[in-house]
Amino acid sequence: MKCVLAGGSGQIGTLLARALARDGHEVVVLSRNSKTGESPGPSRAVVWDARTLGPWADEVDGADVVINLAGRSVNCRYTPANRRSIMDSRVDSTRMIGDAIAIAASPPRVWLQSSTATIYAHRFDSPNDERSGILGGQETGAPDTWRFSIDVARAWERSLDESQTPNTRKVAMRSAMVMSPDKGGIFETLLTLTRRGLGGTAASGRQYISWIHHHDFTRAVRWLVEHDDVHGPVNIAAPNPLPNRDFMRELRQAWGARVGLPATKLMLEAGALLLRTESELVLKSRRVTPGLLLEHGFHFDHPHWSTAARQLCQDWRRNHRTTS
Numbered sequence: 241m242k243c244v245l246a247g248g249s250g251q252i253g254t255l256l257a258r259a260l261a262r263d264g265h266e267v268v269v270l271s272r273n274s275k276t277g278e279s280p281g282p283s284r285a286v287v288w289d290a291r292t293l294g295p296w297a298d299e300v301d302g303a304d305v306v307i308n309l310a311g312r313s314v315n316c317r318y319t320p321a322n323r324r325s326i327m328d329s330r331v332d333s334t335r336m337i338g339d340a341i342a343i344a345a346s347p348p349r350v351w352l353q354s355s356t357a358t359i360y361a362h363r364f365d366s367p368n369d370e371r372s373g374i375l376g377g378q379e380t381g382a383p384d385t386w387r388f389s390i391d392v393a394r395a396w397e398r399s400l401d402e403s404q405t406p407n408t409r410k411v412a413m414r415s416a417m418v419m420s421p422d423k424g425g426i427f428e429t430l431l432t433l434t435r436r437g438l439g440g441t442a443a444s445g446r447q448y449i450s451w452i453h454h455h456d457f458t459r460a461v462r463w464l465v466e467h468d469d470v471h472g473p474v475n476i477a478a479p480n481p482l483p484n485r486d487f488m489r490e491l492r493q494a495w496g497a498r499v500g501l502p503a504t505k506l507m508l509e510a511g512a513l514l515l516r517t518e519s520e521l522v523l524k525s526r527r528v529t530p531g532l533l534l535e536h537g538f539h540f541d542h543p544h545w546s547t548a549a550r551q552l553c554q555d556w557r558r559n560h561r562t563t564s
Contacts, residue, residue: 241465244303244348246270246288246337247310251425252418252457256307257283259458268299270310290333297340300348305465306408307352308337311396315517318385330396338403347408350465353400355412357450357477357528359393362386364446367481369531370414370473385518397473409471411464416450416477416528418457419548421556431556434491440500442508445485448527450477453542453552460530463538475530479543484522487545494549 248257248269260267260283267283272290288296290310300306310333312325334353341347360368361376368374376382377390397412419427433439452460460476482490492500503511505523512519530538542548 241304242266242268242302243305243307244268244270244299245283246290246306246308246333247354248283248307249273249285250309250313251420251422253309255418255420255422255454256309256458256461259462263462268303270296270299288336290329290336293336293339293343297343300337300340301344302346303348305350305352306337306341306348307354307461308334309354310334311354314389314392315521317513317516318388318518323388327392327395330392331399334396334399335403338400338405341405341408342403347405349407349468350409350411351400351405352411352413352461352464353396355397355400355414355473356389356393357414357416357475357526358389358524359397359414360526360528362447362525363527364448364525367527367529368475369529370475371531373475373528383520386520386524389520409468411471412473413461413464414473414475414477414528415457416452416475416481416526418454419451419552420454421552421559422454427552428556430488430491431495431553434488434495434497434500437497437499438501438503439488439492439495439497440502441485441488442503442522443484443505445483445488445502447484447523447525448481449484449487450481450526450528451487451545451548452476452478453548456540456542459541460533460538463533467536470532470536474532475528476533477528477530478540478545478548479529479534480545481527481529482545490546491549491553494546494553 249271257267269285270288286296311330316322361374362379417426508519
């Protein structure tokens with residue numbers, strides 16, 4: 241199977257490229273950089289600018305699967321310039337993938353498009369699945385930055401829906417935070433805080449954290465490729481989100497940390513400003529469940545955070561022993 245992976249040189253793309261390559265598939269990584277680093281297995285890199293059609297579109301013609309993960313990182317301050325870059329990088333790249341599929345003589349049978357679980361409302365009462373979930377943007381008192389994130393997610397999915405690809409099944413992957421022991425990911429950030437004694441409750445601790453183990457993420461992507469009866473938005477998240485206070489407590493237990501200093505909302509706002517990021521990543525409640533995956537029989541190898549956190553900590557220790 242030939243898989244074209246746009247935005248495949250980032251952390252999540254690298255994880256996915258390696259998993260697909262290990263399965264014996266041909267993986268073509270579309271990247272804005274002419275040097276994408278070491279390619280896993282038989283994968284190869286092709287340059288694109290994510291804004292215009294070019295020779296890269298030839299790779300889409302005849303491919304079996306196209307997966308688009310392209311988009312500027314949201315781990316930044318939402319300045320006007322960064323907002324434009326975040327929005328344009330997602331909408332433009334999605335439109336270009338759609339255009340490439342539309343002109344292909346042999347279009348791929350499935351297009352998996354990255355989206356985000358952030359599209360759902362900030363809430364504590366009930367989980368958000370694909371059918372009963374409430375999309376965000378109208379919450380009373382929600383900061384402007386939160387509304388911007390939802391505007392981006394809606395525009396991202398709208399660009400997918402508007403693409404004219406009648407012979408290609410389309411799936412919007414509303415992914416939760418992918419937990420991996422690799423360098424530079426959200427798990428390493430949380431673990432660093434925990435190792436330094438700072439991994440305590442954030443603000444009230446009531447806000448839910450939706451997450452997925454990287455192994456289940458790559459399995460879910462491959463499962464979506466294989467199931468022709470699944471289309472539209474799909475939540476890719478472990479079935480058991482939990483409040484921040486519980487999430488951090490179980491991470492501390494998995495690492496063996498005795499102390500985790502809490503942080504007030506004001507401290508988090510100040511820290512986000514210092515680190516040039518947004519506090520939304522910590523303060524917004526993301527209670528998302530994988531309704532369609534469970535309904536169609538997908539089995540999670542890591543459904544509970546307590547056991548997933550222990551394995552991730554073990555893998556992190558093993559990786560650092562290997563590289564030290």
